[in-house]
Amino acid sequence: MFKALADPSRRELLDRLHAEAGQTLGELCAGLRMTRQAVTKHLVLLEDANLVASVRRGREKLHYLNPVPIGEIYERWIGKFERHRLRALHELKKGLEEES
């Protein structure tokens, strides 16, 4: 999941799917300086990470952004860290003062 988000190409695919849902593979390829097969591989990773859902319609494959797991980042990391945000910054400041 984090690995899936690590690649710029995949983030761009997510952005494109966010801009317009239900795009086919060919549509997603248009404008990208990448082979269709490369895009396919990225989409496979994104689907494995549950970030994208796909539906076959005839010979086409429609792709949809799944916002749920991204929301889970918030639950797992942000909430967790934000809770201690001020405290951590305070500790950092204190550490810097001890240094000088």
Next chain:
Amino acid sequence: MFKALADPSRRELLDRLHAEAGQTLGELCAGLRMTRQAVTKHLVLLEDANLVASVRRGREKLHYLNPVPIGEIYERWIGKFERHRLRALHELKKGLEEES
């Protein structure tokens, strides 16, 4: 930043720093089946990604979790996607119905 979060070892380091701030390199190494140098490399990446701040105190180096950039994920991705969450799910459902 996303790349920095992509590695499990680095996420564990973040968890450890979250559990206890201001740990030295040696403390962070304890219990990890990894060389000290490997941990150093991870910490360099985390610092480059601005996820960790470090302070030298004598011969030791203290490490602190920086929660700010993780908060920015929320601003950039979660908010962006959550805003359209229900809509995207609706689109997905509609696509599935067209399929059947």
Next chain:
DNA sequence: TTGACATGCAACTGTTCAGTTGCCTATTAT
């Protein structure tokens, strides 16, 4: 000062991974 401790730097290795090329399958339209 000298030894022990905490960290930094550099070269090397094996693996993972992004992207390509080439070919195959399935569906639509004429």
Next chain:
DNA sequence: ATAATAGGCAACTGAACAGTTGCATGTCAA
């Protein structure tokens, strides 16, 4: 039926990267 379209599969290449080993630097304590 057949040609064009949309996508899938597999092998290969090159680069990035995680982790290692070996040595060097700097700092504390006796």
